[in-house]
Amino acid sequence: MIRRHIDLIQLLIQENKCKPASFFGEELHVSSKTIYSDIHELEVFIKHFGLELTTVPGSGIRLEGASENKKELLKFIHTAIKKDGYSKEMRRMMIVKKIFVDVQNISLDELSREFIVSKTSLYNDIAIIEKMMNEENVHIIINHDGIECKGRESKIQRAIEKFIMYFNAENKSSINDTIEAMFDFKIVCMVDQLLFHEYSELTEHVSDYYIDGLRLSMMILLSRLDKGFHLEKEEEFLFNSLKFMETFIVANTMVEKVKRDLIINFTNEDIEYLSQQLFAHRITSKIKSVDPQYEKTVKTIIERMEEMEKIDFSQDERLYKSLLYHVPAMIVRLQKGVQVQNPLLPDIKNQYTKLFTVVWYALSFIESEYDLILNDDEVSLVLIYFQLSLEKLAKVRNIIIVCPYGTSSSQLIMNKVKQFLPTRDHIEVSNISKLKEGNLNNVDLIITPVDVDFVNVPTVKVNPLINDEDLINIMSVYTNKVLKPERLELLSGSNKAETPIIAKYIDPSLIKLDKTYSSKEECLDSMITELENNEFVDPLFRISIFNREKMGSTSLETGVALPHADPDKVNIPSISITTLKKPIKWGDVNISLVIMVALSEQEIDQFSTAISEVYKLVDRKEKVNEIVSIKSVADFMKLFQK
CATH class of the missing domain: 3.40.930.10 (Mannitol-specific EII; Chain A)
Structure with a gap:
């Protein structure tokens, strides 16, 4: 909701009698046409509070409903203002919406009046937005005719998606709230109907972060098409192999419904782009056959991991099938610049630092083979498959370090312990609260400087500043209660690492x-x-x-x-x-x-x-x-x- 909408609602609540659109227009420095447009946009929102906007011919506009409901609406508005109604982040998102999504011919003066900020602030907003857009070679042009964006259409759409993802991450916003604010209601309904009703059998088992990415890309595509902007012809046609055929058919049938219901025109390039988005976000039915080249690639990845980790991954059929499903779509995403964010990336890089480097090394050959550049998110997603496989094949133990004395103390204990326990073991820092509430069925050992008598898991009590005696106790419990009959090769007692x-x-x-x-x-x-x-x-x-x-x-x-x-x-x-x-x-x-x-x-x-x-x-x-x-x-x- 923008500032003008808030001000209009406050005026409607203040005025008990019908007032012409021109009255509200003069108060808000906009035309009567804009007021009627705002009224249309606010109707559904206001109905949530049991109120109704009534237009009386010859008299004007009036907000009808119980005074208690009006108070509730006013309370909501005031809360929204305090929360983020006028925040610079929300303002920047609305600027992106106006310039890139709605493609409004709007000037700095109009933005200044609407958001009640100086032109200097707006220039700063646009500079920050453009800095992000420049990564896709997209530019914002300000001239006497207004504000517009310049760049290849595929780049513009990717830049919009990047901005929205950044906004969500920075503000910890709900993706649904952001979508509702950014896109026309009819387009949101159409995309959700296609994904969650018409083609629910293709989406019901797809992870949320893939679905969120696809919803965004489809809503951006339809919004831009609705304004007459189409995708350029790609130099390389990717629909020359079996992997695209199912998504190409799905894309065509989706397009027919959109053309019929929303009267939006598509070119062949637009349909190809939609098909690529579906495939990249894993919206495919069961693969009936696999390109032999992809089979060879997956086998090579597994062989390289076997060489480095000294583990026979061929025993894990699920790993092979998972990679055979994941890798082709990953390659297409990287070739087409489609971004998928792994929400666990920071934790994965922190917890599995060495394995992350090894997986990247195993995947590195595909950069030259498929002419693409890997990124951390994609590497981390492949890492998950191998980590799960390692846990099955290599008997990975889960060890919890519980320390109430702060991060530095916990880190000290972890660093010491990691020097003595096998590198494949999962060692994680936790807290008392999580220990009490969490499921400990898969926890093999707890190391802590405090008493945790309430758990039924092998436990070693250590000093906050862990010493040699503590390490001996840890190894004793690990050997006798965790490994049981298995033997463990201990590292040398020397502080000098073997290299x-x-x-x-x-x-x-x-x-x-x-x-x-x-x-x-x-x-x-x-x-x-x-x-x-x-x-x-x-x-x-x-x-x-x-x-x-x-x-x-x-x-x-x-x-x-x-x-x-x-x-x-x-x-x-x-x-x-x-x-x-x-x-x-x-x-x-x-x-x-x-x-x-x-x-x-x-x-x-x-x-x-x-x-x-x-x-x-x-x-x-x-x-x-x-x-x-x-x-x-x-x-x-x-x-x-x-």
Whole structure:
């Protein structure tokens, strides 16, 4: 709801008698035509409060209903104002709606009057909006004729979707509330009728975040088509294989209903675009046959994971079928620039840091094979399949750390414990409340500095500042009560990490200490140039590294960056290390140590071990600081000598 609607409702409540549209128009500085349009938009909303807008010919407009209902409406309006009715975020969303969705020919002066803000504020709003839109090469033009957007139609639609997703994430808004605010009611009804009624058999088992993404893209498409904007012809026609046939047929039948009910015209390019959106968001019926190329790709992914994780994934038929269903749609999404957000991404990257890197490495070959760039969301979705498989095949244990003394204490215990327990075990920080209310059936061990007598799970009580005796107790309980008859190989009691793989591939000439760089890009450029000069990598290695950084930051919270590239861009395996005199920004983290692992396809079976060694080496800030303080290459190499 915009400011003018709020002001109009307040005027209607104040006036007990009929007033002509011109009266309200003069009060709100708009035309009578605009008032009638607003009245039409508000009718359904006002009926929710048991009120009715009545237009009396020759007399005007009146709000009819009980005074109690009017008070309730006024109370709601005041709450909306306090909450976000006039927030700059809501204002920016409404500006996007007017310019991109409704395609209104509106000027800065009109926006200034409507939102009751200065032109300076509006220029700032538009600059912020355009900054986001520029990622898709979409621009906002302000001239004497008004405000308009410029760019390829496919890019404009993608930019709108990105903005809405960003708005929702930043404001923690309900997707339904945002959709209701952004799109015409008839278009919302049409899309929901198609997805939840006409084709419910195709959508009922699809995850919510795919459905939300598809609803948005379809509503944006229909809104833009309704205003006469059509998709351009794509240079590459993707409907030349079986994978699109079912979605192409579904898209055509959907289009026929939309054309009939909403009188919206479609070109062939528009139908192709809708078909691609359906396929990318997994709206397909059961796959009757699979492209042999995709079968080969899925088998290659699994084989690469087997080499790195030393696990026979061929025992898990469900993993194969899941990937066979997921990977083709993932490839099309990445080729077409369709975004799918994994809501668990931050937790996955934090909890499964090493596995995330390994899965990316396993998937990296598809970038060159299918001409696309991976992103963190897609990698994390594939990771879920492998993590579930690992839990079945490798007997992953679930270990809970419960500490009421704050995050730093919990993290200290976790970092210590992770050094001694198998890397595949799931170790998670929790709290007393969750422990009392949660389902503990799958919890194998609890580690805590407080008494938790109310649980029936093997428990080890430790000091808040965990010591060697605590670690011995943990290993004892883990061995006797968790592993039972199984045996566990303990790591050495020494604080020095065993790093045979790093020692094998580290080259003293690639160790650079106490360097000064102004940015991540400058640091990467220097390290890559060194590899190129020694012909350790081919020219595409540089592109692969920077593409990986665009997809998501490779930094760790301990102040370390671990950039890596597609293994087929490596000629000679190596590990490069750079320490920094002054920390630089790497994503959201200030880092002072950069470790670049460059292993080729021939060494892929050693990649997982190499990454494990790196993580053990830099899992605590204190370790990183100690490494960065080393001033000679000779002393640095001693870290990796037995």
